[in-house]
Amino acid sequence: MPPIVQVTNLSKTFTRRVRGSGLRGLLRSYTHPEVQTVAAVHNLNLSMEPGDSLALIGPNGAGKSTTIKMLTGIMHPSGGQATVLGLVPWHQRTELTMNIATVFGQRSQLWYHLPAGETFDLLARIYELPAAEYRVRRADLVQRFELEPLLSTAVRKLSLGQRMRCEIAASLLHRPRILFLDEPTIGLDVIAKQQIRTLIRELNQQEGVSVLLTSHDAGDIEHLCKRVIVINHGTAMFDDRVSTLRRRYLRRKVVSLRLKEEVGELGVPVTGLPGVELVKAKGFGVKLEIDTDQQPIEHVIALLMAGLPIADITIEDPPMEEIIAAMYRDQTQAPAQATLTEAV
Amino acid sequence: MQRLGAMLRFGLGYLSANFQGALEYRLSFFTQVFSMLINDIMWIVFWIAYFSRFPVVGGWGRDEVVTLWAVTAAGFGLATAVCGNLFRLAGMITRGELDFYLALPKPVLAHALISRMNLPAPGDILFGMLAYGFLVRPTSVQWLLFGVFVLTSAMIFVGFGVLTQSLSFWLGNAEGLAQQLVNALLGFSTYPTVIFNGAVKFALFTLIPAGFIAYVPVQLLREFRPALFIGLLAFAAGILALGWFVFRIGLQRYESGNLVLMRD
Numbered sequence: 001m002p003p004i005v006q007v008t009n010l011s012k013t014f015t016r017r018v019r020g021s022g023l024r025g026l027l028r029s030y031t032h033p034e035v036q037t038v039a040a041v042h043n044l045n046l047s048m049e050p051g052d053s054l055a056l057i058g059p060n061g062a063g064k065s066t067t068i069k070m071l072t073g074i075m076h077p078s079g080g081q082a083t084v085l086g087l088v089p090w091h092q093r094t095e096l097t098m099n100i101a102t103v104f105g106q107r108s109q110l111w112y113h114l115p116a117g118e119t120f121d122l123l124a125r126i127y128e129l130p131a132a133e134y135r136v137r138r139a140d141l142v143q144r145f146e147l148e149p150l151l152s153t154a155v156r157k158l159s160l161g162q163r164m165r166c167e168i169a170a171s172l173l174h175r176p177r178i179l180f181l182d183e184p185t186i187g188l189d190v191i192a193k194q195q196i197r198t199l200i201r202e203l204n205q206q207e208g209v210s211v212l213l214t215s216h217d218a219g220d221i222e223h224l225c226k227r228v229i230v231i232n233h234g235t236a237m238f239d240d241r242v243s244t245l246r247r248r249y250l251r252r253k254v255v256s257l258r259l260k261e262e263v264g265e266l267g268v269p270v271t272g273l274p275g276v277e278l279v280k281a282k283g284f285g286v287k288l289e290i291d292t293d294q295q296p297i298e299h300v301i302a303l304l305m306a307g308l309p310i311a312d313i314t315i316e317d318p319p320m321e322e323i324i325a326a327m328y329r330d331q332t333q334a335p336a337q338a339t340l341t342e343a344v
Numbered sequence: 345m346q347r348l349g350a351m352l353r354f355g356l357g358y359l360s361a362n363f364q365g366a367l368e369y370r371l372s373f374f375t376q377v378f379s380m381l382i383n384d385i386m387w388i389v390f391w392i393a394y395f396s397r398f399p400v401v402g403g404w405g406r407d408e409v410v411t412l413w414a415v416t417a418a419g420f421g422l423a424t425a426v427c428g429n430l431f432r433l434a435g436m437i438t439r440g441e442l443d444f445y446l447a448l449p450k451p452v453l454a455h456a457l458i459s460r461m462n463l464p465a466p467g468d469i470l471f472g473m474l475a476y477g478f479l480v481r482p483t484s485v486q487w488l489l490f491g492v493f494v495l496t497s498a499m500i501f502v503g504f505g506v507l508t509q510s511l512s513f514w515l516g517n518a519e520g521l522a523q524q525l526v527n528a529l530l531g532f533s534t535y536p537t538v539i540f541n542g543a544v545k546f547a548l549f550t551l552i553p554a555g556f557i558a559y560v561p562v563q564l565l566r567e568f569r570p571a572l573f574i575g576l577l578a579f580a581a582g583i584l585a586l587g588w589f590v591f592r593i594g595l596q597r598y599e600s601g602n603l604v605l606m607r608d
Binding site: 014066069072073074075076090093094095097098102104107109111113114118119121122123125126127128154 | 350353354356357358361364365368369442443444446447448449450451595596597598599600
C-alpha cells in the first residue's frame, strides 16, 4: 500500500526585517534595511503508512506547526514536495480537506459564543454530510466523547479540557482518514491530558484513523504514537520507533517532591543508590533524576514514600531541550567513534 | 444545481449561527440597529435642509442626492450584511486567522467573508429603500434599476474591500491603510461627483472608484444609456474578479501565525 503522507526535501523559509532595539534601531531599519531569512523547515523528509500514529516533536520554534500547516494546505512551502492521500496539499486543498481533519490546541474552530452543538451543525453543512448520516455520526461521537452535558453550553463557559474534547469530536464528523493534531494537550491538566490521549488512541485503533501529532510533551508520544520524528531547527534529527526513543533518551525521569516538613534534618533516603542523582534538596522541595535502566522508578518512589513526609509528588520526562542536546551529543560522538574503529 | 443547493445550505447555516451569536447579546444588537438608523436619518435631514436653501448643486437636485445616498447606503449595507468580515480581512491575514478557513473544504475568500454577517446592516438597506421610495417616489422600472444598482454598488464595495485588505499579504499589516481607502471610497460615494473635475474626477473612476458606486447609477436613473449600463456591470464584475485574483495570489504568501485564537 502506498504511503498516505510522503514528504521530500520540504522547506519553508520566512524573511524578517532585522531591526535594532529602541527608536534608533527602528529608524536605522528604514535607512539601512536589512533582511534576514529564517529556515523554519529545512529539507524535511518523512513518510507515513495508513493507520500510522506518528509524532513530530521538538522544542518551540522547531518547525512542527509549520510542517503541519504545509501538509494540510494552509501554507505554501518554499521548496520540496509533499503528497497527502496522493494530493498536493497547497494545490488540491479542497479535495484534501474533505478527507483530513486538523485540530490546533491553541486555535478553536468552535464558535466562542455558541454551544458546541451549533458548530457541529454548521460543520455538517460545510462538509455537505447527508442529514441521516450526520445524525448517526454525531450521536456516536457524543456518546464516545461523553459530550451530552456539554453540547448545550456556550463554548466560552467550557473548561479547556471539555473544549478540546468538543474540538476533536467536531473534527471527526466527516470521518477523516488522517487526523492532524497540533499540540492537542497544551495547557491541559493531567486528567484532561489522559482523557484526550485515550480518545485519540481509541480512534486510531478502532476506526483506523491515521494520526500525525505535534507536541513538545514527551508524554503525548509515549501514550499515543508508535513512531516519532524529532525535529529541531526544521530538520529531522531522529526518526524511529517510540520504544527506541524511550530506550535511548527517555530513560531518565525527573522526580519532584514537596514535603510537609523542611528537608534539612530528614535527609533523602535514596541518595547514593546507583542511577539516582540528587539535583536539589532545599526548604520543602526535593528534586531527583533517576536513570530507570539502573534503578526501577517504583523502587525509588517506595523508598521515598516510606522515608519522607510527602505532600505532593510529580514524575516528569526530561525537558525536550535536554533530549535534543543528548541527540546532538550522540550524533557528534557517532562519527568520532566510527573513525576510531577504522583506525583500530 | 446540486452545488448551488449545497452553497445555499452553507450560507443559511452561517446566517443561522450568526443570528444566534448576535442574539446572545440582545441589548448590544438592538442598540447597534437603532444608532445606525439615527445616523442615516441625520444625514438625510442635513441634505433636505441643505436643498431647501440651495435647490441645485452642479445640476443636481434633492432627488439625485437622496438617490445617491439610498444606493450607497443600501449597497454598503448589502456588502457588509453578507460579508461581515470584509473590513476585518487585513487583520485576519496578519493574525493568521485564515487557518480556520484553509482547513475546511470551501472557497477560502467566500468562506472568510460570510462567516461573519453584520446583522444590523440590513438596517442600511431598509433605510436606502425607504428614503428612495418615500422621497423620490420612483416608477416600477426605476425600482428595478435601483435593485440592480444596489447589487453593483455592493459588488464594488466587496471587490475594492478585498483588493485593499489583501495588501496585508505584502505589507504585513495594511489594516490602517485599507481602512483609510475604504473611508475615502465611502465618503466620496456620498458626494455628487459632478462637483469634482480633472485629476480628482479621474481618480474617482479609477483609484478610488466612488463614481461607480452611486454617481453612475444616478445618471442612469435620470437618463438610461445601455452602453453606460453595460460598462457599470462590467466594472462591478471586473473589480470583484480582480479582488478575488489578488487575494488568491496573496494567499501563496500567507504566513499563518501562532496567536491563541477563538472564533467569536
